[in-house]
Amino acid sequence: MIIERATAKDLDVLLAFRREAAVWLSARGTDQWQRPYPAVRLLNTIEAGSVFMVRDGSTTAATITLTPEPGEGLWNEEELREKSLFVNKLTVARTHAGRGLGGRLLDWAGGRAHRSGAVWLRLDAWSTNRQLQNYYLRHGFQHVRTVMDGEAVNGGPRVSGWLAQRPAHPVRDDSADAVRGPRLP
Secondary structure, three states, rough: OEEEEHHHHHHHHHHHHHHHHHHHHOOOOOOOOOOOOOOHHHHHHHHHEEEEEEEEEOOOEEEEEEEOOOOOOOOHHHHHHHOEEEEEEEEEEEOOOOOOHHHHHHHHHHHHHHHHOOOOOEEEOOOOOHHHHHHHHHHOOOOEEEEEOOEEOOOOOOOOOEEEEEOOOOOOHHHHHHOOOOOOO
C-alpha cells in the first residue's frame, strides 16, 4: 500500500468514503457523519495538501487528513502554543477494515508530526461515539476534555468535541511516508 497526497480528482472518492462510513456507523448505533460534509470545504483541505489517500493497487483503502490547523474553538491558548499536528477524517474502507490500517496511519501521522517538530498529535472525535473514543485510547491517545460549545462545520451544534492527544514520536520504520516514495507496511 502506498500513501499519496489527495488531488482534486479524489474528491468524489472521499465523499463516497464518508457516505460509506456514515452507513456503517449508523448500523453500529451512532449518528456520526449523518449530515453531508461540505464538498467545497473538503476540496480546500485537498488543495492545502493536508489530505492523504492510502492506495492498495488501484483501490483506495483509507484516507487521513493531517493538518497544522486546529478545529476552531477546541484547543485553548496554552495548548495552541505547543506545536501540534491534527488528525481529521481518518477513514478505512470496509474492504480493508480489521487489518490494523487505521493504527498504522496514526503511527505514520505521529512520525510526520515528530519530523515537523510537533510535540503532539491531536484529534477531536465524535462526542457520543464511545467505540471510536476507546479506539483512540487503545492507540495511545489521552483524553484531554470534551468541548460541546460551538457549531459543526456542516451546520448544527458541535458534535466532534472529544479531544485527545498523544506525544508525537518517530516511527520505527518511516517507510510509511509514501509522500517521499516508500510503501506502507
